[in-house]
Amino acid sequence: AQKVTQAQTEISVVEKEDVTLDCVYETRDTTYYLFWYKQPPSGELVFLIRRNSFDEQNEISGRYSWNFQKSTSSFNFTITASQVVDSAVYFCALSERGGGFKTIFGAGTRLFVKA
Amino acid sequence: GAGVSQSPSNKVTEKGKDVELRCDPISGHTALYWYRQSLGQGLEFLIYFQGNSAPDKSGLPSDRFSAERTGGSVSTLTIQRTQQEDSAVYLCASSPGGGGYGYTFGSGTRLTVV
Numbered sequence: 248a249q250k251v252t253q254a255q256t257e258i259s260v261v262e263k264e265d266v267t268l269d270c271v272y273e274t275r276d277t278t279y280y281l282f283w284y285k286q287p288p289s290g291e292l293v294f295l296i297r298r299n300s301f302d303e304q305n306e307i308s309g310r311y312s313w314n315f316q317k318s319t320s321s322f323n324f325t326i327t328a329s330q331v332v333d334s335a336v337y338f339c340a341l342s343e344r345g346g347g348f349k350t351i352f353g354a355g356t357r358l359f360v361k362a
Numbered sequence: 363g364a365g366v367s368q369s370p371s372n373k374v375t376e377k378g379k380d381v382e383l384r385c386d387p388i389s390g391h392t393a394l395y396w397y398r399q400s401l402g403q404g405l406e407f408l409i410y411f412q413g414n415s416a417p418d419k420s421g422l423p424s425d426r427f428s429a430e431r432t433g434g435s436v437s438t439l440t441i442q443r444t445q446q447e448d449s450a451v452y453l454c455a456s457s458p459g460g461g462g463y464g465y466t467f468g469s470g471t472r473l474t475v476v
Contacts, residue, residue: 279462280462282464284465290451290469290470291467291468291470292405292467293467294464294465297462297464299462342462347410347412348460348461348462349395349407349410349418350407350465352397352404352405353404354403354404355404
Protein backbone atom coordinates (compact mmCIF):
# COMPACT_ATOMS: atom_id res chain seq x y z
CA ALA A 248 0.00 0.00 0.00
CA GLN A 249 1.16 3.51 -0.73
CA LYS A 250 2.00 5.85 2.12
CA VAL A 251 3.50 9.32 2.51
CA THR A 252 5.04 10.58 5.74
CA GLN A 253 5.78 14.20 6.47
CA ALA A 254 7.25 14.07 9.94
CA GLN A 255 7.49 17.84 10.38
CA THR A 256 4.11 19.16 11.44
CA GLU A 257 5.15 22.82 11.68
CA ILE A 258 8.33 24.72 10.89
CA SER A 259 9.01 28.32 11.74
CA VAL A 260 11.88 30.26 10.15
CA VAL A 261 12.94 33.86 9.80
CA GLU A 262 12.90 35.43 6.36
CA LYS A 263 15.97 34.69 4.23
CA GLU A 264 16.69 31.42 6.02
CA ASP A 265 16.84 28.22 3.97
CA VAL A 266 14.36 25.52 4.96
CA THR A 267 13.97 21.88 3.96
CA LEU A 268 10.66 20.04 4.12
CA ASP A 269 11.05 16.29 4.47
CA CYS A 270 8.99 13.64 2.71
CA VAL A 271 9.35 9.88 2.99
CA TYR A 272 7.20 7.55 0.91
CA GLU A 273 6.38 3.85 0.83
CA THR A 274 5.42 1.89 -2.24
CA ARG A 275 5.96 -1.60 -3.62
CA ASP A 276 5.38 -0.37 -7.13
CA THR A 277 8.25 0.34 -9.52
CA THR A 278 6.21 2.90 -11.46
CA TYR A 279 5.07 5.85 -9.42
CA TYR A 280 5.00 9.64 -9.30
CA LEU A 281 5.84 12.03 -6.49
CA PHE A 282 4.43 15.51 -6.09
CA TRP A 283 4.57 18.62 -3.97
CA TYR A 284 1.60 20.96 -3.53
CA LYS A 285 1.32 24.29 -1.74
CA GLN A 286 -1.78 25.41 0.16
CA PRO A 287 -1.48 29.10 1.06
CA PRO A 288 -3.70 30.71 3.71
CA SER A 289 -6.24 31.48 0.98
CA GLY A 290 -6.86 27.73 0.88
CA GLU A 291 -6.53 26.73 -2.78
CA LEU A 292 -4.03 23.94 -3.42
CA VAL A 293 -1.41 24.65 -6.05
CA PHE A 294 0.60 21.99 -7.86
CA LEU A 295 4.37 22.65 -7.67
CA ILE A 296 6.23 19.69 -9.13
CA ARG A 297 5.98 16.09 -10.31
CA ARG A 298 8.77 13.50 -10.55
CA ASN A 299 8.47 9.98 -11.91
CA SER A 300 10.15 6.96 -10.39
CA PHE A 301 12.57 6.58 -13.29
CA ASP A 302 14.04 10.05 -13.03
CA GLU A 303 16.12 10.78 -9.93
CA GLN A 304 17.57 14.01 -11.21
CA ASN A 305 17.20 16.83 -8.76
CA GLU A 306 15.33 19.87 -9.92
CA ILE A 307 15.69 23.57 -9.24
CA SER A 308 13.13 26.23 -9.99
CA GLY A 309 14.13 29.65 -8.75
CA ARG A 310 14.35 29.47 -4.96
CA TYR A 311 12.78 25.99 -4.90
CA SER A 312 14.69 22.74 -5.25
CA TRP A 313 13.75 19.11 -4.90
CA ASN A 314 15.95 16.16 -3.94
CA PHE A 315 14.62 12.73 -4.96
CA GLN A 316 16.51 9.74 -3.54
CA LYS A 317 15.10 6.28 -4.19
CA SER A 318 17.70 4.70 -1.89
CA THR A 319 16.10 6.43 1.09
CA SER A 320 12.56 6.71 -0.39
CA SER A 321 12.68 10.44 0.12
CA PHE A 322 11.57 13.45 -1.90
CA ASN A 323 12.64 16.52 0.05
CA PHE A 324 11.82 20.12 -0.81
CA THR A 325 14.15 23.02 -0.05
CA ILE A 326 13.25 26.69 -0.15
CA THR A 327 16.29 28.95 -0.35
CA ALA A 328 16.18 32.46 1.10
CA SER A 329 12.61 32.01 2.35
CA GLN A 330 10.10 34.84 2.07
CA VAL A 331 6.94 35.65 4.00
CA VAL A 332 4.91 34.68 0.91
CA ASP A 333 6.24 31.13 1.27
CA SER A 334 4.13 30.73 4.42
CA ALA A 335 1.73 27.90 3.63
CA VAL A 336 1.01 24.26 4.19
CA TYR A 337 3.05 22.05 1.89
CA PHE A 338 1.87 18.57 0.94
CA CYS A 339 3.96 15.76 -0.46
CA ALA A 340 2.00 13.19 -2.45
CA LEU A 341 2.40 9.86 -4.23
CA SER A 342 0.55 8.09 -7.00
CA GLU A 343 1.42 4.57 -8.06
CA ARG A 344 0.44 2.36 -10.96
CA GLY A 345 -0.92 -0.34 -8.64
CA GLY A 346 -3.28 2.19 -7.10
CA GLY A 347 -4.63 3.27 -10.45
CA PHE A 348 -2.55 6.40 -10.17
CA LYS A 349 -4.84 8.02 -7.65
CA THR A 350 -2.83 10.41 -5.48
CA ILE A 351 -2.36 9.91 -1.76
CA PHE A 352 -1.26 12.92 0.25
CA GLY A 353 0.91 13.27 3.31
CA ALA A 354 -0.40 15.10 6.36
CA GLY A 355 1.33 18.31 5.33
CA THR A 356 3.95 20.59 6.86
CA ARG A 357 2.87 24.07 7.93
CA LEU A 358 5.64 26.59 7.22
CA PHE A 359 5.69 29.95 8.96
CA VAL A 360 8.13 32.51 7.59
CA LYS A 361 8.51 35.51 9.87
CA ALA A 362 9.67 38.90 8.65
CA GLY B 363 -13.50 26.56 -18.16
CA ALA B 364 -10.29 28.20 -17.06
CA GLY B 365 -10.18 26.43 -13.74
CA VAL B 366 -12.00 23.88 -11.62
CA SER B 367 -15.24 25.33 -10.35
CA GLN B 368 -17.02 24.09 -7.24
CA SER B 369 -20.39 25.07 -5.87
CA PRO B 370 -21.60 26.04 -3.43
CA SER B 371 -18.54 27.53 -1.76
CA ASN B 372 -20.20 27.20 1.63
CA LYS B 373 -23.03 24.98 2.79
CA VAL B 374 -24.61 24.77 6.21
CA THR B 375 -27.04 21.93 6.68
CA GLU B 376 -28.93 20.30 9.49
CA LYS B 377 -27.94 16.87 10.68
CA GLY B 378 -29.87 14.21 8.80
CA LYS B 379 -30.41 16.22 5.63
CA ASP B 380 -28.96 15.30 2.23
CA VAL B 381 -26.51 17.58 0.41
CA GLU B 382 -25.19 17.75 -3.13
CA LEU B 383 -21.83 19.27 -3.99
CA ARG B 384 -20.98 20.13 -7.57
CA CYS B 385 -17.70 20.15 -9.45
CA ASP B 386 -17.08 21.49 -12.94
CA PRO B 387 -13.62 20.36 -14.11
CA ILE B 388 -11.33 21.96 -16.64
CA SER B 389 -12.63 21.33 -20.13
CA GLY B 390 -10.89 18.36 -21.72
CA HIS B 391 -9.63 16.90 -18.44
CA THR B 392 -10.60 13.25 -18.40
CA ALA B 393 -9.77 12.56 -14.75
CA LEU B 394 -11.73 13.98 -11.83
CA TYR B 395 -11.10 13.45 -8.11
CA TRP B 396 -12.87 14.22 -4.85
CA TYR B 397 -10.99 14.70 -1.59
CA ARG B 398 -12.05 15.74 1.90
CA GLN B 399 -10.01 17.98 4.17
CA SER B 400 -11.03 18.28 7.79
CA LEU B 401 -9.93 21.32 9.80
CA GLY B 402 -6.14 21.42 9.97
CA GLN B 403 -5.82 17.97 8.48
CA GLY B 404 -4.46 16.44 5.30
CA LEU B 405 -6.40 15.38 2.25
CA GLU B 406 -8.47 12.22 2.39
CA PHE B 407 -9.12 10.54 -0.97
CA LEU B 408 -12.79 9.85 -1.65
CA ILE B 409 -13.39 8.87 -5.30
CA TYR B 410 -11.72 9.05 -8.72
CA PHE B 411 -13.25 9.10 -12.21
CA GLN B 412 -11.11 8.44 -15.28
CA GLY B 413 -12.72 8.62 -18.68
CA ASN B 414 -15.31 5.90 -19.20
CA SER B 415 -13.78 3.51 -16.69
CA ALA B 416 -15.60 2.43 -13.57
CA PRO B 417 -14.85 4.94 -10.79
CA ASP B 418 -12.46 4.09 -7.97
CA LYS B 419 -14.74 4.42 -4.93
CA SER B 420 -12.29 2.93 -2.46
CA GLY B 421 -12.09 6.09 -0.35
CA LEU B 422 -15.78 6.69 0.27
CA PRO B 423 -16.20 6.48 4.07
CA SER B 424 -19.70 4.99 4.12
CA ASP B 425 -22.65 4.13 1.90
CA ARG B 426 -24.11 7.55 2.70
CA PHE B 427 -21.58 8.97 0.23
CA SER B 428 -21.96 8.63 -3.53
CA ALA B 429 -20.79 10.47 -6.60
CA GLU B 430 -21.51 10.54 -10.27
CA ARG B 431 -20.00 12.15 -13.30
CA THR B 432 -22.29 12.95 -16.18
CA GLY B 433 -21.11 13.12 -19.76
CA GLY B 434 -17.49 12.89 -18.69
CA SER B 435 -17.67 16.41 -17.32
CA VAL B 436 -19.58 17.73 -14.30
CA SER B 437 -19.53 15.65 -11.13
CA THR B 438 -21.86 15.65 -8.14
CA LEU B 439 -20.91 14.32 -4.71
CA THR B 440 -23.97 13.44 -2.63
CA ILE B 441 -23.97 12.90 1.10
CA GLN B 442 -27.16 11.42 2.51
CA ARG B 443 -28.34 11.77 6.10
CA THR B 444 -25.47 14.09 6.98
CA GLN B 445 -23.69 13.70 10.31
CA GLN B 446 -21.60 16.22 12.22
CA GLU B 447 -18.43 14.29 11.39
CA ASP B 448 -19.09 15.02 7.71
CA SER B 449 -18.20 18.67 8.35
CA ALA B 450 -15.11 19.41 6.26
CA VAL B 451 -13.93 21.11 3.10
CA TYR B 452 -14.69 18.96 0.06
CA LEU B 453 -12.16 19.48 -2.69
CA CYS B 454 -12.50 18.56 -6.33
CA ALA B 455 -9.56 18.29 -8.72
CA SER B 456 -9.09 17.40 -12.36
CA SER B 457 -6.17 16.38 -14.55
CA PRO B 458 -5.60 15.76 -18.26
CA GLY B 459 -5.46 12.00 -17.71
CA GLY B 460 -5.08 9.39 -15.06
CA GLY B 461 -1.41 8.63 -15.44
CA GLY B 462 0.33 10.63 -12.76
CA TYR B 463 -0.46 14.16 -13.87
CA GLY B 464 -0.45 17.02 -11.39
CA TYR B 465 -3.91 18.09 -10.34
CA THR B 466 -5.70 21.40 -10.63
CA PHE B 467 -7.84 21.89 -7.55
CA GLY B 468 -11.00 23.88 -7.09
CA SER B 469 -11.53 26.24 -4.17
CA GLY B 470 -13.60 23.67 -2.33
CA THR B 471 -16.99 23.51 -0.65
CA ARG B 472 -16.97 24.11 3.09
CA LEU B 473 -19.68 21.88 4.55
CA THR B 474 -20.90 22.49 8.08
CA VAL B 475 -23.40 20.09 9.61
CA VAL B 476 -25.22 21.54 12.62
